[in-house]
Amino acid sequence: MRFRTSLIALAVAAVLPSVSSAVEFSYNGFTTAGYSELDEDGVVFKTTNDMDGIDSSGTFEYDSIIGLQGTVKFSDEWSFTAQGVVKRETDGDFGPSVDWAYLKWQPVSNLAVRAGLTRPPTFMFSDSIYVGYSNIWVRPPLEVYGISPVYQLAGVDALWRTNLGPVRLTVQPYYGNSELKLPNTTTGEGEYKLDVKDWYGVALTGEYGSFTGRVGYGDKQYDDEHPGLATLKTSLTALGYADLANRLGMDGNKSPILNLGLQYDNGTQFAVAEYAHRGTDSITVPELSGSYFTFGNRFGSFTPYATVAMLNVDSARSNEEIQIASAPAPLRPALTALDASIDGLASAVSDQNTYSLGLRYDVPSFSVLKGAVVKAQIDHVEPKDGGKGFFSAAPAGFSDSVNIYSLTFDFIF
Amino acid sequence: MRSVIAGLTLALAAVSANADIVVIVNPKNPAAALSADQVSAIYLGTATTFPDGSGVALADQPEAAGIRGDFYQKATGRSAAQVKATWARITFTGKGTPPKELKSDADVKAFVAGDAKAIGYIDSSAVDGSVKVALKL
Numbered sequence: 001m002r003f004r005t006s007l008i009a010l011a012v013a014a015v016l017p018s019v020s021s022a023v024e025f026s027y028n029g030f031t032t033a034g035y036s037e038l039d040e041d042g043v044v045f046k047t048t049n050d051m052d053g054i055d056s057s058g059t060f061e062y063d064s065i066i067g068l069q070g071t072v073k074f075s076d077e078w079s080f081t082a083q084g085v086v087k088r089e090t091d092g093d094f095g096p097s098v099d100w101a102y103l104k105w106q107p108v109s110n111l112a113v114r115a116g117l118t119r120p121p122t123f124m125f126s127d128s129i130y131v132g133y134s135n136i137w138v139r140p141p142l143e144v145y146g147i148s149p150v151y152q153l154a155g156v157d158a159l160w161r162t163n164l165g166p167v168r169l170t171v172q173p174y175y176g177n178s179e180l181k182l183p184n185t186t187t188g189e190g191e192y193k194l195d196v197k198d199w200y201g202v203a204l205t206g207e208y209g210s211f212t213g214r215v216g217y218g219d220k221q222y223d224d225e226h227p228g229l230a231t232l233k234t235s236l237t238a239l240g241y242a243d244l245a246n247r248l249g250m251d252g253n254k255s256p257i258l259n260l261g262l263q264y265d266n267g268t269q270f271a272v273a274e275y276a277h278r279g280t281d282s283i284t285v286p287e288l289s290g291s292y293f294t295f296g297n298r299f300g301s302f303t304p305y306a307t308v309a310m311l312n313v314d315s316a317r318s319n320e321e322i323q324i325a326s327a328p329a330p331l332r333p334a335l336t337a338l339d340a341s342i343d344g345l346a347s348a349v350s351d352q353n354t355y356s357l358g359l360r361y362d363v364p365s366f367s368v369l370k371g372a373v374v375k376a377q378i379d380h381v382e383p384k385d386g387g388k389g390f391f392s393a394a395p396a397g398f399s400d401s402v403n404i405y406s407l408t409f410d411f412i413f
Numbered sequence: 414m415r416s417v418i419a420g421l422t423l424a425l426a427a428v429s430a431n432a433d434i435v436v437i438v439n440p441k442n443p444a445a446a447l448s449a450d451q452v453s454a455i456y457l458g459t460a461t462t463f464p465d466g467s468g469v470a471l472a473d474q475p476e477a478a479g480i481r482g483d484f485y486q487k488a489t490g491r492s493a494a495q496v497k498a499t500w501a502r503i504t505f506t507g508k509g510t511p512p513k514e515l516k517s518d519a520d521v522k523a524f525v526a527g528d529a530k531a532i533g534y535i536d537s538s539a540v541d542g543s544v545k546v547a548l549k550l
Contacts, residue, residue, distance in 0.1 A: 028504055069505060076468075081507055100507065109461045109468030114507065127506040134502035159508060161461055168459050207459050209450075267490035301494070362494045365476060371497050412501050 027070040032132040034063030034408035043402055044393040045381075047142065048149045051092030051183035051191075053392060054404060061088045063139060063408055065130055067099065079104045085130060090181040090191040099130070099152070110161040120153045120174045121203035122218055124261040124274055132410035136272065136294060136305055137358060138377040139406075142390055143290035143309040147278045148257055150178045150196055150220065166208060173202040178220065180250070186228060194224035194250055201257075210266045216259035225251035229284070232341050239331060239338070244283075244321050248342065253282040271295045280315065284345035287315035292354075301363075307356040311390055317347035350387020350399075355380045371412045379404040433537035434484050436548040437522065438463075441529045447547040453489040455532060456512065457496065458503045463532075471512035472521045472533035480518075484534045487550040 037058035038045055046053025046062070054062050065087040073079040083100035102116030119127040123144055128134055139145075155176015162169050178196040201218025225233070229249040236245040261274040275291040289312045296305030322339040324332055358377035365371050382401045383389030391402070436452050438444065444463055447455075454460035455469055462468055474481040482493045489496060500511040515521050521533040526543035533544075540546060 026510075028501075030501065030505060067505065071510075083505065102507065104507065108466075110466070112508075118507070128502045131501055131505045134498045134505075168454060170459075207454075267492075267495070298492075298495070362492075370476075371494065371501065373498075412497075 024073040025070065026073070027068065029066070029068045029413045030131050030133055030411065031066040031413075032063055032130075032408050032410045033060075034132075034138065034406060035060050036062055036138075036404060036406035038402050038404040040394075040398075040400065040402045042393065042395045043388075043391050043398065045142075045390075045402075045404055046392045047146050048392070049090050049181055049183070050088070050392075051090060051185065051188070052088070054406075061094065063132070063406065064088075065132075067130055069100070077106055079106075087130075090183050091189070092183060112159045113156065114158070115156045116154070118153050118155075118157055118174070119151055120157065120199070120201060120218065121172055121216055122148050122151075122201070122257055123216065123259050123276060124214055124263070124272070126151070131412075132375070132408055133371055133373055133412045136270075136296060136303075136360070137307065137356070138375050138408050141274075141290075141292040141294075141307060141309040141354065141356075143311040143352070143354060144259075144274050144276045144292055146311075146390055147276055147288045147290050148255075149182075150180050150199070153178055153199060155199070164206070168207040170205040170207075171202065172205075173200075174218075175200040180222065182226065192227055194222055194226060196220050197223045203259075210264055212261075212263040212265075214259070214261040214263075216261075217256070219254055219256040222250040222253045222255070225249050232338065235334070236338055239335060241322065241338075244319075244342075247282060248284050248345075249282060250285065253280060253285055255280055255285070267298075269295075269297050277314075283315075283319055284342065286313050286317075286346065286349050288312065288349070289314055296360075301361055303360040303362075305358050305360065307354070307358075309354040309356070311349075311352045313349055313351055313385075315346070317350070317385070317387070318343045319346055347387060350389050351384035352389030353382045353384070355382075369411050369413055373410040375406075375408045375410065377404075377406045377408075379406075432480075432483075434480060434487060434534055434550040435537045435540055435546045436488070436532065436534050436550065437525050437540065437544040438532050438547045439525055439529045440543070440545045442467075442545060442547070444547060449488060449548060449550070452532075452548055456485070457489055457491070457499055458509045461509065468530050469532055470524075470528050470530045472524045472531060473512035473514045474518075474521065474534070475514060475516060480534070480536060484550065488534075 036054045038054050041056045044053045044055050067085040069083040071081040080103050085099045086096045089095050100117055102114040102118055104114045106112045121127055129140055153176045157174035160171045178199050180194040180196055182192045184190045199220035203216040205214040233245040256279045259276045264271045273293045278288045280287050292309035294307040296303050319342045322335050324335045327335050356379045361374045363372035380403055383399045386399050388394035388398055443465055485493050485496050503509040518535040518539040521535050522544055525531040525533045
């Protein structure tokens, strides 16, 4: 958090001298109130960044969020924007956090450079996943959006728009640092923060008529070890597997992500498809491919939609490097336990398919609410390969299909 | 009574079908005309400039005005609600600022007449020499 705070301070300090009487201030907000539950006891649906998720007892907290954004415009070229959100944080408690805070310089209408806290365009809708009002689904398909656990960039990005013949092209490069926040699920209290460095990438978006196509690529390096893996790595090293220990865990691991997206929207019918692949150097961080296809049709204020999503684990889900049989007998129990730990981590995720049906209803706007939407969605999740798919917790050996029921109210004001 | 209402509805439908919407720009704007595709891109936030590369300042009509829905349907093929969702995404990702909502044809006309970068839309009957018609919808 230190480097983020100092970045914001720097950004504000850089701008203050140029404050003139023509400063304009504006603010906007968005909020989602949601309820969701699933139909299998002991199974939890969540991202790796969440302490708690959706379970069979239901939750009002998983999808609920309030966001408020303020922009101070100093001139046509310079502005500062901050967006704060109140939602359930990684540690499991509801609380406020700064989601965006950047100084923006727009020297010409088709170029903007931003410095501060932003959300990089890892996937097609990565930067607006909290704005339920703008999104098709209750939440974006986890098969794609769940494969990158790092969201917030402390650094710089640029947005450049140009025309390539009849195609409107947007180029968005970015560079900076970040933090991976993981819940401390061992104690159930607090969170781990692992530094992420050298996060860079670019998103190219082309629009032509009703079609939008996009290519995104980004890479980053984890610069801290997950505290929960310290004992495993020390034990492996002590038993002569130093090389294997070095290829486990988070520290030093690079995680390049390639994303392809295609969208069609003629105003009435729309279709969206995305593919994403995550590479890895670590045995315990799986290599993943995810994809989805969504189709919807607008009938006045009602928009039914359907999604098919797939997650594939591309890396081996068990490790064969530990030679238990040839080891001296007294070491075998320890090696067997270590082998099981590594396999447990490598097989934590398995392939899964999700089939979803949803209905969006645009409520006529009233009073201070500029827009309101109600969404109902059912997800049918099918884990494969005898694993628990992308579910974060499930009873031992569980690999059955699970239904998730969600209802959300999204507003902008 | 029913036939009277039906007649009125028909008459109103005929009026709204005849009411042309025009997209207006400042007389200093070098563009002789804009295509429907260019206007659509500007009002959906995918184009931030006029074809010559100069910046745009967008004017909108009130939420309650009938012309707003008609304009977005004709110019972009989308409902006013869809366009609002699009601008919410643009706003909260810092990629742009939604069109400035003004109160009437007269206000939009005054805004466009007073800013070389401005673009707006009004009923064709409200057009005068202070603005230039760039597209008839």
